[in-house]
Amino acid sequence: MSFETISKRGLVILGCGRMGGAILQGLLSGGLPAHSVHVIDPHPSDWLKSTNVQLNGTLPDSPAVVLVAVKPQMMADALPQLEAMAKGDTLFLTVAAGITMAGYERMLGDQTRLVRAMPNTPAAIGRGVTAIVGNPNATPEDLETADALMQGVGQVVRLEAEDQMDAVIGVSGSGPAYVFHLIEAMAAAGEAEGLSADLALQLAKATVGGAGQLAEDSPETPATLRENVTSPGGTTAAALEVLMDPETGLRPLMRRAVAANIARNRELGK
Numbered sequence: 364m365s366f367e368t369i370s371k372r373g374l375v376i377l378g379c380g381r382m383g384g385a386i387l388q389g390l391l392s393g394g395l396p397a398h399s400v401h402v403i404d405p406h407p408s409d410w411l412k413s414t415n416v417q418l419n420g421t422l423p424d425s426p427a428v429v430l431v432a433v434k435p436q437m438m439a440d441a442l443p444q445l446e447a448m449a450k451g452d453t454l455f456l457t458v459a460a461g462i463t464m465a466g467y468e469r470m471l472g473d474q475t476r477l478v479r480a481m482p483n484t485p486a487a488i489g490r491g492v493t494a495i496v497g498n499p500n501a502t503p504e505d506l507e508t509a510d511a512l513m514q515g516v517g518q519v520v521r522l523e524a525e526d527q528m529d530a531v532i533g534v535s536g537s538g539p540a541y542v543f544h545l546i547e548a549m550a551a552a553g554e555a556e557g558l559s560a561d562l563a564l565q566l567a568k569a570t571v572g573g574a575g576q577l578a579e580d581s582p583e584t585p586a587t588l589r590e591n592v593t594s595p596g597g598t599t600a601a602a603l604e605v606l607m608d609p610e611t612g613l614r615p616l617m618r619r620a621v622a623a624n625i626a627r628n629r630e631l632g633k
């Protein structure tokens with residue numbers, strides 16, 4: 364399905380907060396005409412009001428795509444109003460955590476053409492990474508459409524099975540929050556060692572941003588890049604001894620954090 368078909372038949376966005384807004388921004392700057400977008404959101408942001416999208420108005424009967432971007436807790440209230448569209452020729456593309464294909468099929472009917480997508484907030488600057496997977500009703504063309512829409516905000520990867528989605532949410536969907544916390548923790552350590560708050564934050568942000576870019580761009584593995592910083596017997600080695608402790612280091616801590624994420628995701632799906 365081309366952008367032309369989407370602009371002709373319309374795109375409905377259910378919930379246009381941080382994530383829906385980031386995706387919409389990517390699509391509008393990619394050339395999707397604003398008048399072809401219909402947003403349902405009881406609390407539209409000022410930015411959303413400043414676009415020329417159709418806000419809380421009449422919806423097309425059979426839009427090309429419905430993008431679902433409400434919180435999982437709102438889903439049961441918000442989604443059933445669109446049930447008729449799921450009986451027709453509309454693709455449902457959802458970015459919500461927690462809710463499984465089976466959950467959507469219970470709300471919309473088991474004929475629904477559905478793609479689950481898990482983006483992350485660097486989408487707001489076109490640097491997101493989104494994993495997608497379709498239900499058995501989703502055609503290869505539907506997956507192409509979802510892929511093309513989500514490429515508006517960064518890279519897209521395809522999953523082999525829905526059960527990989529939990530780990531994706533645990534790693535990349537929520538992952539930016541872990542990285543932001545790493546920035547906070549590095550800055551706090553710098554401050555505790557006598558740097559001003561501003562300087563410590565500038566150093567931490569630039570280090571995480573630069574190292575992230577280097578890890579993405581370099582042909583070397585992260586392990587080699589780490590070793591390149593580490594002189595034998597030097598200062599980095601002393602810090603890594605703490606961070607790489609098999610019992611108390613970052614690896615077991617991250618393992619626990621991702622497991623907690625997945626457990627919560629499964630609770631939300633109930």
Ligand SMILES: NC(=O)C1=CN([C@@H]2O[C@H](COP(=O)(O)OP(=O)(O)OC[C@H]3O[C@@H](n4cnc5c(N)ncnc54)[C@H](O)[C@@H]3O)[C@@H](O)[C@H]2O)C=CC1
Nearest residue numbers: 378379380381382403404406432433434435441459460482
């Ligand atoms: N923020 C993130 O990092 C990511 C979020 N997601 C998923 O995106 C979805 C949205 O999350 P955010 O954008 O962060 O939340 P948000 O709170 O920024 O946006 C949700 C929007 O839904 C609107 N809304 C509330 N009730 C509604 C209703 N009955 N009908 C229509 N709209 C309604 C709210 O006014 C708000 O604008 C969630 O399901 C979340 O799991 C997925 C990946 C990453």
Ligand SMILES: O=C(O)[C@@H]1CCC=N1
Nearest residue numbers: 459460532536537538
């Ligand atoms: O915290 C959440 O539930 C959502 C899902 C991925 C990122 N934020």
